[in-house]
Amino acid sequence: MEFYTGLGIVLDHIVEDRLAFLWIVKDKNWLGLWKTDKVELEYHPLIRHKAFQVSLEGLKNSVSWLKNKGYKPREAFGFEPIEPFVMPHKDYAHAKIHFNDADGNSLEFICKIDNPKKLTERMFLSEWEEINK
Missing domain, CATH: 3.10.180 (2,3-Dihydroxybiphenyl 1,2-Dioxygenase; domain 1)
Structure with missing residues (x-):
């Protein structure tokens, strides 16, 4: 989340300390970030x-x-x-x-x-x- 807020993307809210929603463009484009310890998806x-x-x-x-x-x-x-x-x-x-x-x-x-x-x-x-x- 710090990386994206460092780009200027604005945090709107956090859900249960594991999901953050940020505005790319206010009231138009969201970015959702999920916290997890395991990602099995290759690039x-x-x-x-x-x-x-x-x-x-x-x-x-x-x-x-x-x-x-x-x-x-x-x-x-x-x-x-x-x-x-x-x-x-x-x-x-x-x-x-x-x-x-x-x-x-x-x-x-x-x-x-x-x-x-x-x-x-x-x-x-x-x-x-x-x-x-």
Whole structure:
């Protein structure tokens, strides 16, 4: 729970000292955290992965912001965590950075951006912005 409140997610209430509900976006998106001593579930992105939408400016500052909070961005899709990277789609793209929570769950900050030149290659965000000037 401390990890998520450190990200700025706001605690709403705790149930019986084993379940905490936090607001990702007040009155819109919940995050429920269960306390347990035993987790038998191996990592799978459909189960142990969460993405949080952020602004482009927030994403650009995310690597230093995470490091200042004591969290470590991690490699994803072959990109070292030196800055956010972009995964293009047809008419849009997603810029993102990945990291893990204290329990090893995969997290990411993500921002949808335009793809005016219909690029198809994955690249660092700084490269993307240079090409799309």
